[in-house]
Amino acid sequence: MSGLRSENPTPHYQWCFICPWCNARSCRRKQSHTKQNPDRYFYSCPDDKFFKWEDEVRPHEWIRVPFCGGCSAGVCRVRREVAGPNAGRIMFMCRVKEGEGSCGYRVWQDELEMIEARQTKERMNLSQSGRVDCNGGVSDAVEDSKQRDGGTDHVSPLVEPSDDLVSREVTPQRMDQLQCLEERSNLTSRRPHKRSRCGGIIVRLALNSTSTRHCWMADAIRGNLSTELNGWWGRLVFHPKRCLMTYELKPSTSSVSNPLEFVVQDILVNLSGSITPGRNAKAVEGYRKLSFNLEQHHSSMDSTYVVPGQIVVDVTTSTRSLLGAGNRRSDITLSPVSLKKPSCKPTNEGRMSKSISNVFHQAAERLQDELLARLETMDVKDHAAMSQEAEATFAALDCLLFDYKDFKRHMDELIHCASQLFEIDRAIPTNDSHQKLIEICSTERERLDEINRVHAEALEALNDSKNHIKVLQEEISSALDWLFQIEADVSCCEVEMRCLEIELEKTSQNKEALEWKYLIASKELEESQKLLLEHSEAERNAAKAAFDRARALLRG
Known part of the structure; x- marks a missing residue:
């Protein structure tokens, strides 16, 4: 065009x-x-x-x-x-x-x-109305990231506070209201993979409005990162996504030094000692219990243990938040990471390493069991979602330092077989699909018959119109011939009329001449009759006089 x-x-x-x-x-x-x-x-x-x-x-x-x-x-x-x-x-x-x-x-x-x-x-x-400011934690986090970066060109994904934005309390109800916000990730802030050992637990809930998947790992993560933070579940190390800012490695003491920070898209909630609007009291209390237990546990051992101080979990959800959502489920995407084992120097027959290994092993088995349970409830047709769930589980197993090669091989084989089964089932027509095809074919046949009927009617009307046009054209030709004949007759009549006019003119001239002659003859006749009458009267008078004289002579 x-x-x-x-x-x-x-x-x-x-x-x-x-x-x-x-x-x-x-x-x-x-x-x-x-x-x-x-x-x-x-x-x-x-x-x-x-x-x-x-x-x-x-x-x-x-x-x-x-x-x-x-x-x-x-x-x-x-x-x-x-x-x-x-x-x-x-x-x-x-x-x-x-x-x-x-x-x-x-x-x-x-x-x-x-x-x-x-x-x-x-x-x-x-996009402007979706930006929310929490004055308590965002500015500090931004300043801290700038100091730790040491002048790099990468931009932190955290949003700097502005005066025109209002602080909001982050509650489970508020988290549900954030489902309409879009995740704004800064692609220029990609940095090499690092394992952070400082700071608190950062949970980033990126609310993606386009994702509506139902993630089976919601309950597992909720149990691991609950507000109570019971046991070693709160110390599991999840690698952040590339778009998130990471910090330098910093050794810490036997307890987690930095407060827990929950980052919900652009809302940063600091779970520190004091409780202010927007802070979760249960999470603070759970964090304090966790720190106290860790201090007691490490004080009983003559060992130096470097605790991963910062645990970053990237949770992508579209409808509901994990924290405080009850039995609600959401989508979670965990980025894989290659982590080294924590540096442990046990002096009491390695009881710390065994306890950590047992907890990690139990967590890995739980993730595998929940993945299998989730896959059993999923449809074979949704093999793409199965692959996504498996990848998320593999990423979590990477963080747990668990050898899952056999499990991964069997899982890949299962997903591959599910994909093949779906392709075969899709290629084989079912009774419903066959019946639908028959109905579609019948419908299209009816439409074709209808359009054929309409086409035949239109073609017949077109032929009639063409025939009518031919008849009218013939009538026009006949009318033109008749008109030409009439015009010829009119021309002949005009010539004849001209001749008659000439003859009439001559006759008129002759008439005038004859009228003149008639007038003269009439006058002569009148005079003749007058003379004749006078002569006859004179003769009569003479005859009468003679008669009178004769009669008189007779009498005597």
Whole structure:
């Protein structure tokens, strides 16, 4: 339809050049093969009334045409109104013509731009409104990360506090309200894998709105990182994701020195000695118990044990928080890490190492059992989710320093077999699918018969119209012949009338001459009759007088 304006266009738009001649259709992009301009592209009007080289087209002459919003027919057709109240406006419509399956999609260019601008503004407002500040811990963490980094170019993923943001208390109800927030990870803050041995436990709940998976590890992590922090479960080492900031290795004493910190996306909750709004009292109490137990345990042993001071867990969830959510489940993604064993120097027959090893071994077995239980409840079709759950478990087992090669091999074989089984089941048509195919075929057959009937009716109407046109054309021809004959007769009548007019003119002249002669003859006749009458009367009078004289003579 049209050429691309840029080398990397957006997947929902395409650039085109509207013909300024017809002002209604987009020009076609063609390639020149002449000797003067070899392989040079140009635009020409569909009616070949306009021509312009592509490199001569100005930026303001390009129009960004969207893909059809009602169907998948492709780039919309472009039309610029040339008359009426919308003269000069550009309309985008479905490229399929009406009556041939068009979806009826129509939109004005200016309205589409306004909609896009409004959506962009709403997204910016949502992204700004989702940033929450906790003045207590974020600034300290940022300053601490800057001091430990020593001038590196990496940016901390923690958000610096601002004055216009308000502190909020982080409770289980508040955690549920954070499910609409999007995870904003800073890709420039990637750093090499390190194992941190300082600080407290940092739990980062990245609430991803696009993820709705139901993670089976929610209960396990909730049990391990509960607010009570009972036993050695609270000291399990999980490696952070690459986007999270890590710190230098720092040896610590027999107890965890730094307070627990729960980071929920951009909300940092410090679980220190004093309880303020936004701090969990149970977690603080559990942390104190844990520190006290560790101090007593290490005081009874003449050994120096380096405790991993910072435990980082990256929890990706979309709907609910792990902490204080009861039996709710969420998605957890644990990044794998290669950790070294803690440096232990036991002096009392290695009882500390054995206890740690036993706890780690029990935790690994529990994770394996829960993974197997979770996989038994999952559908074979969802083998991709099975792979994700297995990878998350493998990452946790890496952190527990557990040898799971055989378990991983069997798990990979299980997932591979599940994938093959799913492919085979999908390839084999079931009764329901066969029945659906039969129904679809019947429906399409009915639609085909209906369209064939409509096509036959339209074809018959078209033939009748053609025959009617032929009859009318014949009548027009006959009428034209009759009209020509009438025109010929009229011409003949006009000639005859002209002759009759000439003859009438001659007759009129003869009539005038005869009238003159008749008038003269009438006068002569009148005079003759008058003379005759006078002569007859004189003779009568003379005869009467003679008669009278004769009668008188007779009497005597």
